[in-house]
Amino acid sequence: MAALGRAVGVYAEVMVAVPRSGLPALVAGIPRAARLHIVTGKGGAGKTTTAAALAIALARGGQRVLIVEVEGRQALARLFDVPELPYADRHLAAAPGGGEVVGLSIDPEEAFIDYLELFYNMKRSARIMQRMGAVDFVTTLAPGLRDVLLTGKVKERVTLNEQGRSAYDCVVLDAPPTGRIRQFLDATREVANLARFGPINRQSQGVVELLHSERTVVHLVTLLEEMPVQETVDAAHELTEGGFGLGAIVVNRARPHYVRPGQLADGRLSRAVLRRGLKLAGVDVDLTDELAQQMIEYEARQDVQRANADRLDAVAVPRIELPELAPPVGVGELSELSDYFVIDE
């Protein structure tokens, strides 16, 4: 792992920024004004892990950070090894310097009922609606309303703080995957078109504003494989086009480079030389051919990895590389990963 070093993307000049009152110095490309960090990526690329590591990084130096999940998977509870998160803010972990990471799992049905209560003071009839299947209707299948409710709830958490009432310095959103992210973030706009009047429409305006402001950045998590890279490049393009600010590209599980250029002599590496070296190491020399073949195949993968990394160059945002950690990943590993988001001082 140490061999990986602290990889900062090709575009990132390592800026040692002066922290805003207690905010840790983050890797360049994570804008200082950002209060809402949206983390997306192809499914299986390590979105939730990345979001959690980022939350811990942001919490350093005494910050309070809320991490929010919206897909009801209880992935945060598993990751932080705590009981299932209810629809309420719960302590997840402490961070160095008195910081804290708090978790929230937003349930769209409950969020909807919240709205009914907030806007109409009608929790009881909301329950009747729930029994009728109306809430299911609204939150599951009505056009993007589910996404509106979720982003609306996130916005509430971000802005409460600005009114000086609530407790979070930053909010990290473990968002839906790249394939759905534009739709998710634009749902508010869609609804503003569909529901042309009414409180949901008014609510939408505020969410659209926040998501398109400099207070919000979207980070893209990827693996150095064909599909995830393609999706990342596509999503970056779409998001930029849609007026969303990009943060960093986070590359997960990149395999370290052990083989030096030229060492394999284009696949004709000398078995005799390798055998000599293995003997010195006290390793069974019968394994020579297999180890040579394995090294050649490893390098073939590394070439693919490099080519995919090059394709990411099309997106001019900083890159952060996280090492692969042996599962299961827990709070200790997350804390280790959070180092990669912070600049050493």
Place this chain on the structure above:
Amino acid sequence: MTAPRRRLAALDVDRLIGDPATRIIVTCGSGGVGKTTTAAALALRAAESGRRTVVLTIDPARRLAQSMGLTELDNTPREVEGVADGRLFAMMLDMKRTFDEVVAAHSTPERADQIFANPFYQALSSSFAGTQEYMAMEKLSQLAEPPPGNPEWDLIVVDTPPSRSALDFLDAPQRLGRFLDGRFIRLLAAPAKAGGKAYVKVLSASFGLMSKAVTKILGGELLRDVSAFVASLEAMFGGFRERAEHTYRLLKTPGTAFIVVASPEPDALREASYFVERLVGEQMPLAGLVVNRLHRPAGGDRLSARRAEAAADKLGDRASSDAVDLAEAALRVHAEIAEAGENDARMVRGFAAAHPDVALIAVPALPTDVHDLTGLRLIGELLAAS
């Protein structure tokens, strides 16, 4: 590496795809585990064993799609070139077009145009969570029961949409069906049919309050769009729920085989577990689990990650030479792969222990991505060899 396979019932792929009774194979699992590749490889192998096969893909990697001659969404099976001794057809699902076709097939042109123009329909058909799953099922149903005059397929291989959760594939169609066919939406549709005013009178107090709330929240326009949409739909076909249930029943018939796909990672295997339990619980025909991308270190378990690492460290302390440096690199590479292999094996063992009756295939990781028929053929061989 081989430890997990010892105790397991192996999944005999060639018997499954070669059996004329197998009509539908569904590959399912969470995103990024190689579902599409597995589906394509099975389809190619079946085709080359002489069965007239079609593979329905949802969202394939660009180069994989190109390798099968798929360049755009076009909703019609196209014959794949380069198949030896057999016929393979492939298609990519176009969700919106499938929905449009369903509407067009069941209404007059005039009515269909009305529906197409409805903003609610536009949103529903192009962007709803659940619509993709529903349309994948719809398309499967069309392929399984071709219109008169069209030849039947020997085998249909279906890839499922990359869902948030593998279970969405089973649930979404019924949910959409329930929604479009449900009590609530009928209530919403009522004003369009009853002319508005009468509707309010009929309702009880709480109903009135509720509909007022819905109107307030969603805005009156949306409600009117929904009402118009549902009213025009209702007249023309026998209920969405019924169609969804029909496909669901089709999936339960013995001619169907579900293959759950996973990678040796905790999240993917957890999803696979949920899916397996669900399939078993609903008496759906589960064929087995494919675990893709297992790391196979050189020499099997003859050199452990720990010993390789220690040997590499030992070389690191020596004066540099070609032999020392090359062997150190080889040992570091080995330690990396052997450790990954040990983790994989632990993951698979965990799954096997929890599901002792599920047949399993472990497919080793290939050095490069699969993006041509040769690669798919190789995957097919690996699937059959386990």
